[in-house]
Amino acid sequence: MKIAVLPGDGIGTEIVAEAVKVLNVLELPLELEEAVVGGAAYAAQGHPLPDSTLQLAKDADAVLFGAVGDWQYDKLERSLRPEQAILGLRKHLGLFANLRPALCYEQLTHASSLKPELVAGLDILIIRELTGDIYFGQPRGRRTAVDGHFPGAEEAFDTMRYSRPEIERIAHVAFQAARRRGKKVTSVDKANVLETFQFWKDVVTEVHAQYPDVELEHMYVDNAAMQLVKAPKKFDVVVTGNMFGDILSDEAAMLTGSIGMLPSASLDANNKGLYEPSHGSAPDIAGKGVANPLATILSAAMMLRYTLAQPEAADRIESAVRAVLAAGLRTPDIYSDGTRKVGTREMGDAVVAAI
């Protein structure tokens, strides 16, 4: 089984190194091959997603990804900026299903902004469509307005769109995931305003007919943003489009208070996937050895479970992570009185030891 390892920028290299250590200790027949991506790839090869990196990712069975982005690349034209690497990988690998668990670990409940009783035991799965919507819709650009409030003025525009098969396949992913969990799907739309999301709602409702054992609820995106704050535990599986999913999955992750703990999977139609932490490249703490590697380590566990069909190995990693938390080890982002503050490497070593 071949894994493309793409550490990227900022803390990416540090946290991916720990996940690789953990994978290596499992003694599975894994072949890991590393490549540059993001700002690091731009610096080395002039493009955030070089052909060789994309080819490696295509040839691999799964991709383990760190994070991309650093201030020094902010002024580049959009097509050369680090985030184009992740957008390009999603598109070229057809990774349409983004799974982002928002889970509140018992020992970290206090880290949340929310009152403990609202988040204790929280376990939501946000499923975000990842290759459609306004992210990739054409046409887009700048032009002279011909209508609207100011005809003749300069304007910029983008196209939001979803086709029936795109909605169908992500709906199936959501209903199937719900079957293995709390049997409830909340489909988030803005059908009261957008044609795209009236269609979304219609198609999700149609697909639901095949899953009579799963409850389906529809919710407007503005209301979903509120209900996540008010009563997050009422959700089980949330499914939505690329743009709304970008916003809601980050909101939900932050609700747990420990975004440094949250993995993510981006899957194609055959369960091939890219796995990355839910947090970003955090250039402000890069190179200091203080980043939390657990989200990346847990992403490696997701990879073993979803793509590499090694559920026991995934279990071993996840149990080891719970064990180090129970033992009181904390990186600074999740530190609190009475626990032991450790660095990135020490945390990775502890997980390895626990395995």
Added chain:
Amino acid sequence: MKIAVLPGDGIGTEIVAEAVKVLNVLELPLELEEAVVGGAAYAAQGHPLPDSTLQLAKDADAVLFGAVGDWQYDKLERSLRPEQAILGLRKHLGLFANLRPALCYEQLTHASSLKPELVAGLDILIIRELTGDIYFGQPRGRRTAVDGHFPGAEEAFDTMRYSRPEIERIAHVAFQAARRRGKKVTSVDKANVLETFQFWKDVVTEVHAQYPDVELEHMYVDNAAMQLVKAPKKFDVVVTGNMFGDILSDEAAMLTGSIGMLPSASLDANNKGLYEPSHGSAPDIAGKGVANPLATILSAAMMLRYTLAQPEAADRIESAVRAVLAAGLRTPDIYSDGTRKVGTREMGDAVVAAI
């Protein structure tokens, strides 16, 4: 000064009645005229925004609006649904600037989902552009896809767009508001993905040159959704587009824990405005006399301040609201142990008495 009073559906009639009572006690030369809107207007006249209602709103100096929407109208075709009334009013009256304060009242801090120290004293102003973006952009509809992932498939689409003058005028509103407050503007965009919001960011940056005394910060919308949860007090004025503003203003309102207290203003280029509570029509509690009228009463105060140039009258209302809160009166939505639970009418009467 002529005010169009549009109570609408659900709790709309009850809460607007209390605001009208409060306005009447001020003994100002106000002429109030009522009309149907939303589902009530559809039921009575076959359209959620009848011509006569729109004309009344156009002729008035300001509009006091309750809320629209009720389950019984959910199955109507989109153009006849209650929310078309509010979209139509915004469009036809040119109400491009939506001001939504997210304020945490001292006595209600405990009502928030967030830990008290994170929201005590919270005072953010969210400024949402209200007549552009993907809400009104053309073309939109359904068609057969000619490209994308599934050419030949049925698809739905919408157009996101902003022209330079639209961005300029809302940016001016934000910078001017910040001047009267904490002197900081956070402009929320998704410039890393959307042409529309790269343009937004560029134009806001240009307008900022005229306000050297105000600090400007740019933030991606996903990050803004997180920072609102993590550290809401870091914000002063937030300015963003119609779609992102819909989501973030509701999220911010819910953070306060007392959305029943939050007014809003939607202004045109001449400060003519529509004023409404931030919450919805709550059909589940309609007619029970338990809805909180304070958001609507405070919306009337905003109307006096922004459109009718009666700041002293606005002060009187706002002080009266603070007084009834200090006296321990609470509608069920903000009730807690040790306070006195009152109904809609009793709360309105208390404000009148305090004035």
